[in-house]
Amino acid sequence: MTTPSTPADSSLATSIYSESVVSPTDKEQAKPRSDNWRFSTLCASVDTKDQYGASSTPIYQTATFKGLDGQYDYTRSGNPTRGGLENHLARLYGATQTFALSTGMTCLDTILRLVKPGETVLAGDDLYGGTNRLLTYLGSHGGVKVIHADTTKIEALRPHLKPEINNVKMVLLESPTNPLLKIADLEEITKEVKSLYPEALVVVDNTMMSPYLQRPLDLGCDIVYDSGTKYLSGHHDLMAGIIAVKRTDICKDIAFLINSVGSGLAPFDSFLLLRGVKTMSLRMDRQMATSQLVALYLNSLGFLVHYPGLKSHPKRDIHYKQATGAGAVLSFVTGDKALSERIVGSARLWGISVSFGAVNSLISMPCLMSHASISAAVRAERGLPENLIRLCVGIEDPRDLMDDLEHSLLSAGAIVPNLSYSPLSHSQSAELYVSDPEAWILERAKGFKRPSEANSSVMDKLVSGVKRGLGINPNSEIKTIEEEIVVSAPGKVILFGEHAVVHGVTAIASSVNLRCFAVLSPRSDGKVALEVPNVNVEAEWEISSLPWGLLPVHSNTHRHVADKDLDPALLQAIEKLVHEHSELGKTGLNSCIAYLYLYMVMAGAESEAPSVTFTATANLPISAGLGSSAAYSTCVASSLLIAHSHIEKPAQNQSRLSESDTNIVDGWAFLAEKVLHGTPSGIDNAVSVRGGAVAFTKSVGGRKGGLDGLHGFSSIRLLLTNTLVPRDTKTLVAGVSAKRLAEPQVVDPILDAIQSISDEASTLLSGQTHAERKELINRLETLIRENHSHLANLGVSHPSLEMVVAATAAEPFGLATKLTGAGGGGCAVTLIPDEFPQVSLDELINTLEKQGFQPHLTTVGGPGLGIHVSSSTKEDKVRNSEEGEGMVVPKRVTLRDTPIDSLHSWSERIGGWVHT
Ligand SMILES: Nc1ncnc2c1ncn2[C@@H]1O[C@H](COP(=O)(O)OP(=O)(O)OP(=O)(O)O)[C@@H](O)[C@H]1O
Ligand SMILES: C[C@@](O)(CCO)CC(=O)[O-]
Numbered sequence: 004m005t006t007p008s009t010p011a012d013s014s015l016a017t018s019i020y021s022e023s024v025v026s027p028t029d030k031e032q033a034k035p036r037s038d039n040w041r042f043s044t045l046c047a048s049v050d051t052k053d054q055y056g057a058s059s060t061p062i063y064q065t066a067t068f069k070g071l072d073g074q075y076d077y078t079r080s081g082n083p084t085r086g087g088l089e090n091h092l093a094r095l096y097g098a099t100q101t102f103a104l105s106t107g108m109t110c111l112d113t114i115l116r117l118v119k120p121g122e123t124v125l126a127g128d129d130l131y132g133g134t135n136r137l138l139t140y141l142g143s144h145g146g147v148k149v150i151h152a153d154t155t156k157i158e159a160l161r162p163h164l165k166p167e168i169n170n171v172k173m174v175l176l177e178s179p180t181n182p183l184l185k186i187a188d189l190e191e192i193t194k195e196v197k198s199l200y201p202e203a204l205v206v207v208d209n210t211m212m213s214p215y216l217q218r219p220l221d222l223g224c225d226i227v228y229d230s231g232t233k234y235l236s237g238h239h240d241l242m243a244g245i246i247a248v249k250r251t252d253i254c255k256d257i258a259f260l261i262n263s264v265g266s267g268l269a270p271f272d273s274f275l276l277l278r279g280v281k282t283m284s285l286r287m288d289r290q291m292a293t294s295q296l297v298a299l300y301l302n303s304l305g306f307l308v309h310y311p312g313l314k315s316h317p318k319r320d321i322h323y324k325q326a327t328g329a330g331a332v333l334s335f336v337t338g339d340k341a342l343s344e345r346i347v348g349s350a351r352l353w354g355i356s357v358s359f360g361a362v363n364s365l366i367s368m369p370c371l372m373s374h375a376s377i378s379a380a381v382r383a384e385r386g387l388p389e390n391l392i393r394l395c396v397g398i399e400d401p402r403d404l405m406d407d408l409e410h411s412l413l414s415a416g417a418i419v420p421n422l423s424y425s426p427l428s429h430s431q432s433a434e435l436y437v438s439d440p441e442a443w444i445l446e447r448a449k450g451f452k453r454p455s456e457a458n459s460s461v462m463d464k465l466v467s468g469v470k471r472g473l474g475i476n477p478n479s480e481i482k483t484i485e486e487e488i489v490v491s492a493p494g495k496v497i498l499f500g501e502h503a504v505v506h507g508v509t510a511i512a513s514s515v516n517l518r519c520f521a522v523l524s525p526r527s528d529g530k531v532a533l534e535v536p537n538v539n540v541e542a543e544w545e546i547s548s549l550p551w552g553l554l555p556v557h558s559n560t561h562r563h564v565a566d567k568d569l570d571p572a573l574l575q576a577i578e579k580l581v582h583e584h585s586e587l588g589k590t591g592l593n594s595c596i597a598y599l600y601l602y603m604v605m606a607g608a609e610s611e612a613p614s615v616t617f618t619a620t621a622n623l624p625i626s627a628g629l630g631s632s633a634a635y636s637t638c639v640a641s642s643l644l645i646a647h648s649h650i651e652k653p654a655q656n657q658s659r660l661s662e663s664d665t666n667i668v669d670g671w672a673f674l675a676e677k678v679l680h681g682t683p684s685g686i687d688n689a690v691s692v693r694g695g696a697v698a699f700t701k702s703v704g705g706r707k708g709g710l711d712g713l714h715g716f717s718s719i720r721l722l723l724t725n726t727l728v729p730r731d732t733k734t735l736v737a738g739v740s741a742k743r744l745a746e747p748q749v750v751d752p753i754l755d756a757i758q759s760i761s762d763e764a765s766t767l768l769s770g771q772t773h774a775e776r777k778e779l780i781n782r783l784e785t786l787i788r789e790n791h792s793h794l795a796n797l798g799v800s801h802p803s804l805e806m807v808v809a810a811t812a813a814e815p816f817g818l819a820t821k822l823t824g825a826g827g828g829g830c831a832v833t834l835i836p837d838e839f840p841q842v843s844l845d846e847l848i849n850t851l852e853k854q855g856f857q858p859h860l861t862t863v864g865g866p867g868l869g870i871h872v873s874s875s876t877k878e879d880k881v882r883n884s885e886e887g888e889g890m891v892v893p894k895r896v897t898l899r900d901t902p903i904d905s906l907h908s909w910s911e912r913i914g915g916w917v918h919t
């Protein structure tokens with residue numbers, strides 16, 4: 004069996020990858036021209052001499068190699084793709100040999116095996132959480148003494164470097180440290196350690212720098228390792244670790260361990276890493292340049308920033324003595340953990356994630372994520388602030404990154420606009436960005452202040468005073484909500500009586516298991532915002548820019564009760580304002596109008612309006628007749644009512660929402676429905692708010708309306724088929740009303756016939772009939788067919804709906820179908836009798852799908868409005884492998900990022916819902 008390449012037999016891979024790694028002595032004898040190449044050239048120039056002349060290193064995706072006398076026999080021991088990578092990296096590290104392993108932590112594990120029981124490992128006290136965890140394990144299970152000390156001060160190390168007390172075998176260093184960017188003098192420490200312990204190994208985790216910026220082997224250190232997952236690969240699409248060594252005896256030991264354990268990097272990952280390395284210097288140059296801007300920006304706003312690129316960094320000189328750049332990780336302190344969570348939660352372009360070094364930028368809170376495996380007490384002892392935010396800068400356009408960061412700081416309330424600043428013109432700013440990016444960023448930072456300073460200057464006081472005089476809200480008066488409000492409401496299916504219900508006929512409807520989910524979240528920038536990712540809405544308005552002057556004088560003495568009618572002037576003004584968002588489609592515009600209308604009317608005055616973002620998404624198809632607008636309206640109404648304390652957020656142990664609160668929500672949801680539907684009957688919001696199945700009669704012309712629960716409904720299976728033909732409920736409802744006006748002699752008898760259908764259906768579904776189940780279903784099927792033909796006569800069917808009716812009625816299915824909701828496209832509903840065989844159902848679904856429709860099997864009668872009551876759980880937290888607490892990610896973020904198909908599991912995961 005071959006062993007992996009070691010200096011002694013380093014030729015294993017090099018016979019096909021021309022240039023073997025040259026030792027310093029070899030170099031002197033015959034200096035190849037490539038030895039003068041600079042780092043970027045070396046990165047990009049992978050020297051392959053493949054048997055077929057492949058110009059990129061091939062992937063030898065094989066476990067075994069044939070023949071007994073070849074250079075390779077088994078990939079655990081050696082593989083040409085891995086060997087190619089290792090040889091390439093050896094040139095970059097200035098190493099005799101590098102080794103590619105499965106992760107950075109595997110590297111550390113391998114290196115730590117060089118320490119024997121009874122020996123001591125001296126490590127830093129600000130170091131990666133995973134390193135800390137492995138060292139702790141080694142201490143408790145390996146009989147090794149592990150000491151943590153401040154490696155940035157040689158004086159702090161000296162008390163431990165005493166051969167009579169500690170048998171130091173290994174000193175483990177990071178510089179800069181992660182996440183506090185502290186600097187250790189690698190050369191000085193190495194000299195001191197070696198003078199006292201000639202046999203000791205100085206090991207450097209160089210991941211924060213990469214060999215591009217820092218080459219500790221040149222400073223006398225013995226072993227360097229990197230998490231290849233970070234800058235070397237640069238794309239977060241693989242896990243890898245690299246060990247680089249100069250001393251041949253250590254190389255042999257490491258090679259032995261890798262071969263014995265089988266921790267070498269797999270061929271495909273070796274290929275990916277080799278590919279990533281080629282662009283490393285290019286990526287890092289860009290990442291560092293942007294990091295410098297971000298650090299300057301935060302620093303000039305008065306945050307405590309840790310970044311060696313800043314002149315204020317206490318060990319900047321030492322850093323630049325041993326490294327050529329400051330890297331692309333920085334951290335800063337806000338002074339408030341909740342504020343930091345809000346900043347991180349508001350970021351969009353900066354992804355919330357552990358790790359660093361990729362082309363995309365990341366933001367995290369180390370204490371809750373990458374360093375969570377270090378206990379809170381130890382974190383405190385080591386001076387790691389809980390509110391620390393770490394930024395890992397990628398290659399995006401710096402202006403986009405700054406926009407996003409600034410937006411997050413603003414909406415979290417970490418900064419406020421500097422009222423006395425007069426900004427540069429757009430073109431001046433653009434010119435400055437090109438000519439002097441650092442001046443540009445400092446200029447940009449002048450536009451903002453930390454809130455504590457906001458009112459300190461005379462000028463600000465003056466501006467605030469003037470603003471107040473003009474009736475404009477100065478920033479200090481911004482209202483918001485204390486915590487996120489999370490709600491959810493279902494759609495509905497109308498079984499009998501749609502359209503007719505608008506004219507006073509009874510209709511029968513039930514909630515479905517498709518829902519709208521929403522989060523109302525606080526912000527501190529005086530804006531009100533709406534985000535509806537599934538209809539591409541992302542809009543915000545200054546609260547002061549809303550047409551407050553048009554608010555109707557509230558006729559109700561009870562402020563929490565919704566108005567009966569819309570105010571046309573206010574509605575028109577909101578429509579005008581919203582239409583300025585020209586990027587929004589009709590659906591999005593309507594969603595904004597309904598939201599802002601309720602927002603303004605419920606607040607009643609600008610001074611009462613909270614700065615909030617409403618985020619909604621749904622697994623309900625929109626405008627398909629399944630009551631998506633009612634579900635949305637219910638979510639808007641209930642969350643705003645809680646925000647204004649018009650209804651109480653239920654207590655954790657409360658089983659249901661009270662009847663009076665339910666009615667209040669229903670009233671406001673109805674008002675929003677009026678914005679979206681014109682003249683709705685109120686059945687959709689009644690079902691969405693209350694859930695279950697109901698017989699609903701609108702009060703018309705002084706006749707009393709009613710709402711009765713139907714309890715014989717629940718086990719009936721329905722197939723909802725979305726024709727995917729778009730239509731608009733408002734227009735269809737208006738069309739039927741116009742027809743009734745024009746042809747009462749045609750329409751009124753139809754309405755009467757539908758009333759009879761609903762009456763009979765109510766009796767059948769009330770749960771009080773003695774009819775056999777089979778008979779009941781048969782009768783319902785007949786009523787469905789009759790109701791559909793009445794709706795067709797009212798002119799609200801559509802050829803696509805008729806196709807669904809025909810396909811389900813055809814042999815062998817013979818099922819009854821009608822349109823549901825407003826018609827004109829949208830959904831059809833088919834009753835599935837109990838004995839209908841599953842194979843036939845599968846066949847029917849298949850047939851409908853082939854015709855381009857979307858069938859969805861449901862049972863009816865699920866819960867209505869749900870309000871989330873439990874406080875943050877484990878499920879809200881960034882999942883991290885560090886077994887730590889995890890950062891609490893605002894629900895707004897998790898909701899926004901959850902795919903529609905997974906919304907149901909999202910709501911189950913967060914748990915703690917109280918329903919009506
Ligand atoms: N999840 C949602 N997020 C934001 N807005 C929504 C959402 N669902 C519905 N809407 C708003 O409601 C409007 C859809 O109302 P429409 O009445 O046409 O459909 P529907 O309620 O699904 O159908 P029906 O009333 O016939 O049951 C959309 O244009 C949009 O403005
Ligand atoms: C068409 C209609 O009857 C149902 C829409 O889901 C309108 C309404 O009742 O508001």
